[in-house]
Amino acid sequence: MHNSTQQIDQVVTVGLHERSYPIIIGSQLLTQLTTHFPALPKQLLVISNATVAKLYLPALQQALAAHQLVVHLIGDGEQYKSLQHYTEVMDTLIAQGFNRDCAIIALGGGVVGDLAGFVAATYQRGVSFYQIPTTLLAQVDSSVGGKTAVNHPGGKNLIGAFYQPQAVLIDHQCLHTLSDRDYACGLAEIIKYGIIYDAEFFNWLEQQADQLVARDGAAVSYAIARSCAIKAAIVAADETEQGVRALLNLGHTFGHAIEAHDYHQWRHGEAVAVGIIIASHYMLQQGQLQQLDVERITALVRRCGLPTMAPTLPIERWQGYMQRDKKVKAGQLRLVLPTAIGAAELRVVTDWQAVYQAILAVSHG
Numbered sequence: 001m002h003n004s005t006q007q008i009d010q011v012v013t014v015g016l017h018e019r020s021y022p023i024i025i026g027s028q029l030l031t032q033l034t035t036h037f038p039a040l041p042k043q044l045l046v047i048s049n050a051t052v053a054k055l056y057l058p059a060l061q062q063a064l065a066a067h068q069l070v071v072h073l074i075g076d077g078e079q080y081k082s083l084q085h086y087t088e089v090m091d092t093l094i095a096q097g098f099n100r101d102c103a104i105i106a107l108g109g110g111v112v113g114d115l116a117g118f119v120a121a122t123y124q125r126g127v128s129f130y131q132i133p134t135t136l137l138a139q140v141d142s143s144v145g146g147k148t149a150v151n152h153p154g155g156k157n158l159i160g161a162f163y164q165p166q167a168v169l170i171d172h173q174c175l176h177t178l179s180d181r182d183y184a185c186g187l188a189e190i191i192k193y194g195i196i197y198d199a200e201f202f203n204w205l206e207q208q209a210d211q212l213v214a215r216d217g218a219a220v221s222y223a224i225a226r227s228c229a230i231k232a233a234i235v236a237a238d239e240t241e242q243g244v245r246a247l248l249n250l251g252h253t254f255g256h257a258i259e260a261h262d263y264h265q266w267r268h269g270e271a272v273a274v275g276i277i278i279a280s281h282y283m284l285q286q287g288q289l290q291q292l293d294v295e296r297i298t299a300l301v302r303r304c305g306l307p308t309m310a311p312t313l314p315i316e317r318w319q320g321y322m323q324r325d326k327k328v329k330a331g332q333l334r335l336v337l338p339t340a341i342g343a344a345e346l347r348v349v350t351d352w353q354a355v356y357q358a359i360l361a362v363s364h365g
C-alpha cells in the first residue's frame, strides 16, 4: 500500500549498548508500521484505551493484518494504571496463550505506556515491547528512558521496573486530536529540557512558541526530536538515576506538592511548569540566576498556555507535601535548580524559609 504523505523526519537513537533502540519521528507512520518495526513477531498484544483506540486503532489493525493481533483496552484515566488492570492484561495474555516470543505494543499516552511497559517487563520475565505514544507528554518524556510502573493506593509509580522498548514510533499527527490542556502539559516538559540542558534549544522554543502552540508540524516535530535526543543523552549517561538523570526532575518536587494538594485542579505538566518557575525564583533570590532568565522562563511558560502562579498555602503544608516526595532523603530537600538557561544542578537545601520565600514570590495574594 502506497501512502504518499508518510514521512520520517528524524530517528533518534537511545544509546544503551545492546539495549539501544530507535525513536522514529514523523507523520502518517502508523499505516506503514511493519516497515518501521521490522522485527515484530506474529503474536501481538496491543494495549490502548477507548479514547485512543477509536482514533488510531483501525490504522494499526490494518497495518498488522498479517499478525495474530489481540487488543486489550483499559479505561481512560490515571486510575487504570493499577495492579488490578495489570492483572487483567496478564489474564488476557495467558487466556490467549501468548508465549515468550510475543510482543506488547502500547498505543496511547503515558498511562497506557507505563502499564504496558510493566506488563512487557514482567510477562514470562520479559517480552518484546514497542511504544506508539500519542500524547505530547508521552512522546517527549514517558516513552523515552525505560521507566515503567503502576500505581499503588500508597503512592504513584510505586510498583515498576526499568525496561527498555525495542523501538518507539512517534507520529506527531496524532497530536491534532489532543486537548489543549494535554498538549500544553507536554510543552512544559519540553521547556524543562531547554532549561536543564540546552540554551540554544530554549532560544529556539522562544522563537517558535507561536508555531508550537499552533501545532505546526515542522515545529512540533523538531521539538519532539530535540527533546527525545536530550532525554536519550541523559538516560544513556545514567540509566537508573544515580546522578545526572535527576536533573529531569526540575520543577517536579514543587510540582508534586501542587499535585498532592489538589490533583483535580492541576495536571502534571501545569504543576511542573509552576515548579520550574519557583525553582527559578529560588535561584534568583540566591543571586545565582539572572532576573532576565527568570523573566524569559516565565514568559515562555505563559506563552505555551501554562499557569505561572502557585496555589497559596501555608509553609507547613508545602513542607508536608514536599517531604513526601521521593527525592527527599532523610528529611533533606534535594532540589534541581537552574544556574542559567541551559544548566541546572541537584542541590541539598536546608533553609525552608528561603524556599518558602521563592514560593511566595509566585503565589497569589
Ligand SMILES: NC(=O)c1ccc[n+]([C@@H]2O[C@H](COP(=O)([O-])OP(=O)(O)OC[C@H]3O[C@@H](n4cnc5c(N)ncnc54)[C@H](O)[C@@H]3O)[C@@H](O)[C@H]2O)c1
Pocket (backbone or CB within 6 Å): 049, 051, 052, 055, 076, 077, 078, 081, 108, 109, 110, 111, 112, 114, 134, 135, 136, 137, 138, 141, 142, 143, 144, 145, 146, 147, 148, 156, 157, 174, 175, 176, 177, 178, 179, 182, 185
Ligand atoms: N515512564 C516515565 O518516564 C514517565 C514520565 C512522565 C510521565 N509518566 C506517566 O505518564 C502518565 C501521564 O501521561 P499522559 O499525560 O500522556 O496522560 P494520559 O495517558 O492519561 O493521556 C492524557 C489524555 O489524552 C488522551 N489521549 C491520548 N492520546 C490522544 C490523542 N492522540 N488524541 C486525543 N486524546 C488522546 C488520553 O485518553 C487521556 O485522556 C502518568 O501516569 C505519569 O506517571 C511516565
Ligand SMILES: [Zn+2]
Pocket (backbone or CB within 6 Å): 141, 189, 252, 268, 272
Ligand atoms: Zn514530568
